[in-house]
Amino acid sequence: MTSGAPVAVQPLPRGGLGRLVGRRLTNWTPAVVVLVATLAIWQEAIDLFHIKKFLLPQPWTIATTFWDERRELLSAGWLTFQEAFGGFAIGCGVAILVALALARWRRVGEALMPYAIAANAVPIIAFAPIADAWFSPFSKSSKMAIAAVLCFFPVLVNTLRGLTSVRPESLELMHSYAASQIEIFRRVRVPTALPFVFTALKIATVLSMIGAIVAQYFGGSFNDLGVLINSRSQTFAYKEAWAGIFVACLYGIAFYIAVAFVERLALRWQPSTSD
Amino acid sequence: MSVVDVSGVSKTFTGGTNALQGIELTIEPGEFVSLIGPSGCGKSTLLRIMGDLIEPSSGDVVVNGKTARRARIDRDYGIVFQDPVLYDWRTVAKNIALPLELAGWDRRRRAARIRDMLNLVELNGFADHHPWQLSGGMQQRVSIARALSFDPALLLMDEPFGALDEMTRERLNNQLLEIWARSGSTVVFVTHSIAEAVFLSTRVVIMSPRPGRISSVIPNDLPQPRTAATREEPRFFELVTQVRDALHLGADVDRQPEAAEARL
Numbered sequence: 080m081t082s083g084a085p086v087a088v089q090p091l092p093r094g095g096l097g098r099l100v101g102r103r104l105t106n107w108t109p110a111v112v113v114l115v116a117t118l119a120i121w122q123e124a125i126d127l128f129h130i131k132k133f134l135l136p137q138p139w140t141i142a143t144t145f146w147d148e149r150r151e152l153l154s155a156g157w158l159t160f161q162e163a164f165g166g167f168a169i170g171c172g173v174a175i176l177v178a179l180a181l182a183r184w185r186r187v188g189e190a191l192m193p194y195a196i197a198a199n200a201v202p203i204i205a206f207a208p209i210a211d212a213w214f215s216p217f218s219k220s221s222k223m224a225i226a227a228v229l230c231f232f233p234v235l236v237n238t239l240r241g242l243t244s245v246r247p248e249s250l251e252l253m254h255s256y257a258a259s260q261i262e263i264f265r266r267v268r269v270p271t272a273l274p275f276v277f278t279a280l281k282i283a284t285v286l287s288m289i290g291a292i293v294a295q296y297f298g299g300s301f302n303d304l305g306v307l308i309n310s311r312s313q314t315f316a317y318k319e320a321w322a323g324i325f326v327a328c329l330y331g332i333a334f335y336i337a338v339a340f341v342e343r344l345a346l347r348w349q350p351s352t353s354d
Numbered sequence: 355m356s357v358v359d360v361s362g363v364s365k366t367f368t369g370g371t372n373a374l375q376g377i378e379l380t381i382e383p384g385e386f387v388s389l390i391g392p393s394g395c396g397k398s399t400l401l402r403i404m405g406d407l408i409e410p411s412s413g414d415v416v417v418n419g420k421t422a423r424r425a426r427i428d429r430d431y432g433i434v435f436q437d438p439v440l441y442d443w444r445t446v447a448k449n450i451a452l453p454l455e456l457a458g459w460d461r462r463r464r465a466a467r468i469r470d471m472l473n474l475v476e477l478n479g480f481a482d483h484h485p486w487q488l489s490g491g492m493q494q495r496v497s498i499a500r501a502l503s504f505d506p507a508l509l510l511m512d513e514p515f516g517a518l519d520e521m522t523r524e525r526l527n528n529q530l531l532e533i534w535a536r537s538g539s540t541v542v543f544v545t546h547s548i549a550e551a552v553f554l555s556t557r558v559v560i561m562s563p564r565p566g567r568i569s570s571v572i573p574n575d576l577p578q579p580r581t582a583a584t585r586e587e588p589r590f591f592e593l594v595t596q597v598r599d600a601l602h603l604g605a606d607v608d609r610q611p612e613a614a615e616a617r618l
Contacts, residue, residue, distance in 0.1 A: 248435050251407050255433045255510075256453045257426055266452070270443045348443040350486045 136318045145322040152307070156326040159291050159304035160334065162219050166226020167287035167334075171280060174231045178238035182268065183260075188239065195239075199232035207294045217300050226290035230283035237279035241272025274349065277342040284338050288331040355419055356380045357508055357540045358404055363413030365399055365566075372565035373399045377413065379559065379568065383507075386534060386541045388551035388558050391601065396566025397544045398512050404542060405431055405510050418507055429457060431508040432501030436516045438493040440485035440500075447472070447481040450500045457504055471499040474533055491522040498530070502537055509534075509541045516546060524582070527553055531580055548601070552576070552593045553585060560600045570600045 118138045124130070125137050132140070145152060181188030207225050214221035245267055253263045295305025308323040358381040365374040374396040381387050389397040402408040404415055406422035417425035425431065432453070440449045447468045454464045472478050475495040485493055494514055501509055515523040527550060534541055545551050551558045555574050562569040574593060576584060584590055 246437075246439070248437055248439050251402075252433060252435070252439050254407060255405055255426060255431065256456045257429055258456050262456060266455075267441070270441065273443075346443075348445075348484055350442070350484075 133315060133317050136321050140318055141321045141325055144318040145325055148319065148322060152304075152322055152326045155302050155304040155307050155323070156330045158300075158302050159222075159288075159295065159327070160330045162222040162294075162303075163226050163287040163291035163330075163334070165219065166223040166228075166290055167230050167283055169223065170227030170230030170287070171234045171283055173227070174234035174279075175238050175276065178235050178242060179264075181239055182242035183264070192239070195232060195235055199236055203228050204290065204293050207290075208297045210294060211298045217298070222291045222294040222299065222303075225294040226287040229286040229290040233282050233286070234276070234279040237275045238272055241275030242268045244275070245271050273346060277338070277346065280338050281335060281342070284334040285331060288327065288334065292327055355383075356416075357383050357385075357418060358542070359414075359416040360400075360404065361414050361416075363400070363403060363410045363415060365396070365403065365408065366411045374403070374410070375565035375567050377566075377568060381540060381542065383540055384538060386543065386554055386556045388543045388545055388555040389561060390545055390548065390551045390558060390597065391561030391566075391569075392563055394563040394566070395561040396563070397561050399566065400561075401510050401512055401542060401544050404508075405433055407433075425508075429453065429504055430506055431510055432504070432506040434494070434497050434501045434509070434511045434514045436513040438485070438490075438497035440493055440496055442485055445482050445484055446477065446488070446496050449485065449496055450503050452500060453504045467503055471503050474502065474536065475499045475529070489522075490518055491526055494518065494526065495529070498533065502533070502539065505537075505539075507540060509539045511541060511543045513544050513546060515550070523547075523550065524585075528582060530554065535579060548594055548597050549585070552590060552597060553580060558593075558597055560597065562601075569603070572596055572600060 122137050122139055125132060125135060136144075181191060203225065206228070210221045210224050214224065249267055249271075250263065253267060258266070292305040292308070295303040296309045299306045301307075304323055304327055308320050308327070311317070311320040311323065358379070360377050360379040363374060363377040364372075366372050377400060379387075379400075389400060391397050399408060403410050404417065404422060406415075406426040415422040418430055420428065420430070441452070444452065450468050450471050451459075451464045454467060459467070468481065472481055475498055477492060477495055477499070480488065480492070485496065488496065498514070501511075515526050518526065531554060541554075543551075543554060552574060553576075558572040558574055559568055560570045560572065561567065572593070576587070576589060576593065
């Protein structure tokens, strides 16, 4: 028999940092060019069109302001990140547990799902002032609560979709091996759901930062990034406000990349789009 | 003792579709039985009833002297679908080992069996690949290796090569016969293809729809082992014609145009 010849077989990807980073350096070049060009145009346009610098500071000004106040800004960012991360962990953790329960007891899931989807459409951020009343406005809890609720629904809906998107033949196969429900969960449903879960977790990183910062706009300790951005804006110190926004971006992006990195580690088996 | 004994099996789905009626079929050890018929004749349903994936509305299925349920719990059969149903997060070796893990085999025994199975389906060297790195034909071979890995008495195959191109299908047909000869298992094989049914089986069971029933059974006396040359023999063409005629009679072409779907 000569049919053992490999057909359309791609080389086996090896683990390691190269694959985890995913892209080669050359692939990043266009993105870096765009970034540099944008900053240059922004910098020059403000002089060229005589835009009031206190309304939209030049990137260089924001950068120097950040550098001068880096200690205060970064520690404010760290505090805010802790609140965002706490909310993220609680919201996502509870959402995944609830999704597992709803997938296991399908009847309950079918009864609750419409409400979960409806609740997902509620602008939860509107509750931020009230959350400050529920908890002490100076505590971390109120910010974590808003961040957690923001993270909860997208993670719940995505995880549940992942857990229930197993094909019928897959279940028939497991039944033919007399596999128990727990084995089907462990070996089929959970791995099938993982890509869905990570997509939701990445969305949740952004949501948790938004939740924490907006909640801080309505009150928080003076070291909070949201409080800092809010108070600087009110005193027309826009440079400092922009520097604060920059720090929020730094933490937000770092958080996102960290989760994306864990995703790469957890889903190493996935066909890579960049190879 | 026969491997499968189906007696008086009928199946009516909720909604009233009469999928099967009065099925009688006995399959002896080592047989290769094909179920062929137009869409809606209930051949896949019959296969799933034998495997206890669907319960019959009435009648009995005995597998290896046990109820179908008992046979399933005892892991008496392996199943192969049209879709290979491989798990992307598992390597080829781990996919093959899935039923062994569920049956509680220890690591060393699993490793030895994986080696044997990769040999059997000629996929040595692909143990650490992931399914998406293989061609469709290779994926289906992994699926067959997985189904045979735990030595089931009965191999149930539901149009396993239906999604593959004609050349790959013929090649896999040749390989399947070699695997069958070496493993000594009993096979029930659902197909749409007359040539495939004639080439593979020791017996061709012809089914017709509304209600799904067995319209005739054609014993296949083509000598073993069958090779690519078997497809050129006059007896092969005689049997193909015989099966095609039986299909058309059973399906009553004038009223049932979908009989044309059962193609050569």
